[in-house]
Amino acid sequence: MDYQAILETIYQQVTAIKDKGTPAAYIPELAHIDVNNFGLYLQNNTGDVYGVGEYDTKFSIQSISKALALALASSFDAVDILKRVDVEPSGHPFNQLALIEIENGIPRNPFINSGAIVIADILVSQLENPKADFLNYVRDITGDTSIAYDLNVAASEKATGHKNFAAAHLLKSFGNLHNDVDTVLDFYFHQCALHMSCVQIAKAFHLFANRGKCQVNKLRLTEQKVKRINAIMLTCGFYDEAGEFAFEVGLPGKSGVGGGIVALLPDNFVISVWAPGLNKRGNSKLGMLALEQFTTKTELSIF
Numbered sequence: 526m527d528y529q530a531i532l533e534t535i536y537q538q539v540t541a542i543k544d545k546g547t548p549a550a551y552i553p554e555l556a557h558i559d560v561n562n563f564g565l566y567l568q569n570n571t572g573d574v575y576g577v578g579e580y581d582t583k584f585s586i587q588s589i590s591k592a593l594a595l596a597l598a599s600s601f602d603a604v605d606i607l608k609r610v611d612v613e614p615s616g617h618p619f620n621q622l623a624l625i626e627i628e629n630g631i632p633r634n635p636f637i638n639s640g641a642i643v644i645a646d647i648l649v650s651q652l653e654n655p656k657a658d659f660l661n662y663v664r665d666i667t668g669d670t671s672i673a674y675d676l677n678v679a680a681s682e683k684a685t686g687h688k689n690f691a692a693a694h695l696l697k698s699f700g701n702l703h704n705d706v707d708t709v710l711d712f713y714f715h716q717c718a719l720h721m722s723c724v725q726i727a728k729a730f731h732l733f734a735n736r737g738k739c740q741v742n743k744l745r746l747t748e749q750k751v752k753r754i755n756a757i758m759l760t761c762g763f764y765d766e767a768g769e770f771a772f773e774v775g776l777p778g779k780s781g782v783g784g785g786i787v788a789l790l791p792d793n794f795v796i797s798v799w800a801p802g803l804n805k806r807g808n809s810k811l812g813m814l815a816l817e818q819f820t821t822k823t824e825l826s827i828f
């Protein structure tokens with residue numbers, strides 16, 4: 526299959542669309558990103574790589590980081606994550622608060638914000654220097670020491686993230702946040718502010734497509750844990766649009782409000798896309814379309 530030609534065709538098709546969606550305005554630092562940016566990148570498990578557009582430009586990965594945080598939290602065998610976070614799709618927006626109250630402080634899944642904040646709390650408890658150690662984990666699994674946090678994005682979200690503060694306080698009121706709210710959210714805002722390109726994201730997610738062995742060929746996660754995280758990506762990776770993503774694209778994946786999406790076919794490939802204009806559900810509008818086109822043209826999906 527001529528993957529480079531397929532990516533180029535998708536690039537032409539998708540970038541010609543006039544309504545490119547809108548950037549995430551609720552994080553001021555992300556509000557003014559040019560929606561004309563578009564990058565698409567494919568890394569096969571054989572090591573072959575293909576890319577079009579701005580695939581090497583770094584952007585704010587935001588909620589894409591939640592899958593990496595979950596992978597690191599899952600590697601601590603002493604921690605029973607499932608006692609504190611469920612694995613059911615929520616069918617609600619990623620920042621919804623009502624379910625936390627209704628379900629007594631147990632978030633529906635680790636990818637909605639409340640669930641990701643509980644995972645952040647677990648990492649804060651487990652890691653000696655949480656921000657540095659998490660960054661080192663991402664550098665380690667990719668073999669890329671240039672990966673860093675965008676401190677302006679982290680500060681911008683800290684100054685305006687009132688719903689996340691509300692979520693964290695609610696979790697604390699139910700006893701499902703062990704560290705203090707400010708410490709956990711400081712970690713969480715940095716985690717979300719990882720600044721990475723499509724190339725680096727594909728390298729990071731290679732371990733989910735490669736049975737737990739990461740880019741530098743070390744076993745970082747057991748096959749059983751990889752299976753479970755991929756299942757959560759499929760059912761919960763796109764919040765109240767998870768059904769639509771499974772229906773249109775048919776791959777496990779994770780989105781972020783920076784406009785990135787990463788998806789993978791186990792034992793085959795990782796594909797990453799960046800298009801900062803979002804749809805109403807907070808997922809990249811052109812990114813979703815590009816991935817739908819990719820699995821339609823190649824007939825490569827888990828279904």
Ligand code: DON
Pocket residue numbers: 586587588589619620638682689714717780781782783807808
């Ligand atoms: O907590 C937040 O709202 C952001 N740091 C991350 C949200 C996000 O990326 C949702 N995904 N599409």
